Amino acid sequence: MSTDRDPQDLVQSLDRLSTGSGLTSYEPKKLPADVPVMPIPQRTGSAVSE
Amino acid sequence: MANETYSGTSGSGAAAGVWAAIVTINGVDQSARIVGEIRVDAEEGAARIAELTIRPLAGTAFAIAAWVGKSITIDIADVVSGSPADIRRLFTGLIDTPTLDLELRTISLRCTDNLQGLIDAMDNAAVDALTPGGYHSPAIFDPAARGWVRLQDRLSTLPSALDLDVSGSPRLTAWQPNVTPDMELTDAHLLDGSVDVSLASRNQLVNRVEVRFDYRFPRVKAESYPLAYQYVDLTTFAQHALDLNYWLQRDAVVAAIERAGGTIEDITYIAMPTYAIGTWTPNPEADIKLCMGFDAEVSFDFGQTIEEQHSITVQAPNSISAVGTMRESLQGALEGVYPPIQTAEQAMTLWKNDIMGIPPLDTATPVLGYTVAADVSLTTDTDRAAANAAMETLIQIAKVRIHGSHRGNLVRGRVALNPAIDLDQTIDIDTGVVHAAGKCFSVSHVLSPETGEATTDFSIAICSVAGTGTSHPSTPTAAPAGSSPSSTPLASSATADFNYLLAEDHVFTVTFPDVEAVERDKAVIPLASSYSAPLTEDPLTITL
Numbered sequence A: 001m002s003t004d005r006d007p008q009d010l011v012q013s014l015d016r017l018s019t020g021s022g023l024t025s026y027e028p029k030k031l032p033a034d035v036p037v038m039p040i041p042q043r044t045g046s047a048v049s050e
Numbered sequence B: 001m002a003n004e005t006y007s008g009t010s011g012s013g014a015a016a017g018v019w020a021a022i023v024t025i026n027g028v029d030q031s032a033r034i035v036g037e038i039r040v041d042a043e044e045g046a047a048r049i050a051e052l053t054i055r056p057l058a059g060t061a062f063a064i065a066a067w068v069g070k071s072i073t074i075d076i077a078d079v080v081s082g083s084p085a086d087i088r089r090l091f092t093g094l095i096d097t098p099t100l101d102l103e104l105r106t107i108s109l110r111c112t113d114n115l116q117g118l119i120d121a122m123d124n125a126a127v128d129a130l131t132p133g134g135y136h137s138p139a140i141f142d143p144a145a146r147g148w149v150r151l152q153d154r155l156s157t158l159p160s161a162l163d164l165d166v167s168g169s170p171r172l173t174a175w176q177p178n179v180t181p182d183m184e185l186t187d188a189h190l191l192d193g194s195v196d197v198s199l200a201s202r203n204q205l206v207n208r209v210e211v212r213f214d215y216r217f218p219r220v221k222a223e224s225y226p227l228a229y230q231y232v233d234l235t236t237f238a239q240h241a242l243d244l245n246y247w248l249q250r251d252a253v254v255a256a257i258e259r260a261g262g263t264i265e266d267i268t269y270i271a272m273p274t275y276a277i278g279t280w281t282p283n284p285e286a287d288i289k290l291c292m293g294f295d296a297e298v299s300f301d302f303g304q305t306i307e308e309q310h311s312i313t314v315q316a317p318n319s320i321s322a323v324g325t326m327r328e329s330l331q332g333a334l335e336g337v338y339p340p341i342q343t344a345e346q347a348m349t350l351w352k353n354d355i356m357g358i359p360p361l362d363t364a365t366p367v368l369g370y371t372v373a374a375d376v377s378l379t380t381d382t383d384r385a386a387a388n389a390a391m392e393t394l395i396q397i398a399k400v401r402i403h404g405s406h407r408g409n410l411v412r413g414r415v416a417l418n419p420a421i422d423l424d425q426t427i428d429i430d431t432g433v434v435h436a437a438g439k440c441f442s443v444s445h446v447l448s449p450e451t452g453e454a455t456t457d458f459s460i461a462i463c464s465v466a467g468t469g470t471s472h473p474s475t476p477t478a479a480p481a482g483s484s485p486s487s488t489p490l491a492s493s494a495t496a497d498f499n500y501l502l503a504e505d506h507v508f509t510v511t512f513p514d515v516e517a518v519e520r521d522k523a524v525i526p527l528a529s530s531y532s533a534p535l536t537e538d539p540l541t542i543t544l
Helices: A007-018 B115-120 B124-130 B147-155 B237-242 B250-259 B317-323 B341-352 B384-405
Strands: A043-048 B019-025 B034-043 B049-054 B071-078 B085-101 B106-112 B160-164 B170-174 B183-186 B196-198 B208-230 B263-270 B293-315 B327-335 B370-375 B409-416 B426-430 B434-448 B453-462 B487-489 B495-498 B507-512 B523-532 B540-542
Touching (some): A043 B250, B019 B034, B019 B049, B049 B071, B049 B085, B115 B160, B124 B147, B208 B341, B208 B384, B250 B507, B293 B341, B293 B384, B384 B523, B409 B434
Parallel strands (some): B183 B426
Antiparallel strands (some): A043 B507, B034 B049, B049 B106, B196 B409, B263 B293, B426 B434, B434 B453, B495 B507
16 A cells, blocks of 8 residues: 655645646736826916007 | 544444445446556645556557546445445546556556636636635736636635535635534544644744735816906096006906916906096996906816825734744735826816817816815726725735645544545544644545555644634725825915006916926825734644
8 A cells, every 4th residue: 555655746746737726817016117297387378458 | 423434444333344446437337447556635725636547358449538538436335235335425537647557458547626627617707606705806816817827816815725526516615624623533533653743834934914005096186276466446547547558358367367278267357437537438338348357266277196105014913923024025006097197187178278179087176275186087997996906805815825824734644544534624633642623634545445455644734823722813804095185275376467557568467386296296105004814723732
């Protein structure tokens, strides 16, 4: 009887048929570079009163 | 309890157990053709595997199609009475890999319960139905992930394991063992010397997960300036007229404000007198176009980028006290989908000044004397609800990661084959030296028809770090509060000036201050929050 098989063999055999239990699609993510905006300076408007 | 033994292998009373293995392949009983031992291995969250060897009748032609993918079942029966009784299922699955031994004329069969294939064939709704209470966010996981990967994504947010039962049906089992064990095994059931304890090493533990989540989105803003101006009143009116100074046209007021880019929300003119003053006499048709001054509310619309930087700490404080801090980190980000700031600003200004008839997506409602901010209409995949879902998913991943890392303690044992021992069972082991109770983590049934031996090796996972009976705090998984749009008083004032003297150019000028950098530049808002990850201390007592 060979019940004393190396446990690692069992893990490998299980993983092979279940193709990687526990592997998720999570990946660390960072924000992309942002688009700079221009400052809004003093605003002036004028018109001639005839 | 009746589950601790199986009469076929443990016997009944003084009578020894007599068992038989029943193997069917593609619906045909092949039990008589089995040689060597039959092995069925199962581990939490993985496919159940069976291995056995069959010797076909001499002269049988081998065809791959006759074996690969064919269904197989393995049962054990109590045959002490001479006929099969109390038949129990050990395995249901498919033949994955047949291996030929031409010397011995045997075929070794490697079989799987097809867990991954079954899940991969499911649509998202079916996968989600298998994992009630699981979290999912397309900002954290691959939104295109299907089947097995989607299941793993959801399981990473659940303190549970999913596998197939011996009949091939999916089942979700919580890591936390039942309060009342399904079976209690003692020295009377456990084979001599078979109990073994394997404790997790410290470096496998995680008790603090630092989550960073950045959320960037725009807000629209409106600043509303009060602008009051008067260049002449009834006391100076007669001299103004006598000097032939100019009167201010209402159209010039409107034109100057619009050329400054402002929107007139409200304006009240100080009308010309309706009676003669000095050399001046009223002319109603012309005077309606003039004014002595005005009181206006002028608004400007613009946008600002907001970047919330969430620092979320998920930790198990009692574990940290016991073994020190063991860190991991997670990082996520989400950007609100919206037209560029400049495009949104143009849309607001063009529409509010009646230059374009297409309304902007969003505007802030002006409040006189303040800069007012408002949230915008983002896509459902990137709005506040999506950001909250993403953060809750990360918090839950962290909690489950912490819980899972503390389940690395295994207590193993071996008994005469017991089909009732399976991954969904809570097993209590009490040998006097070791007393433990936990969810079954792995099970291996080994049947050797030639020797008559049939055993079950199993392990139970024990969550333990601070000692049996320790209570661990838990914080509900709810996203931390984000920032809110606010109103701030204007820091500066608008001004107006009219060159009304006869010798001047008669230009009316309005000036509005620049937009403060704090209102315009990207606002980075750090937000910190903390959560306690729940742990359950499974019973584990070892007396040396």
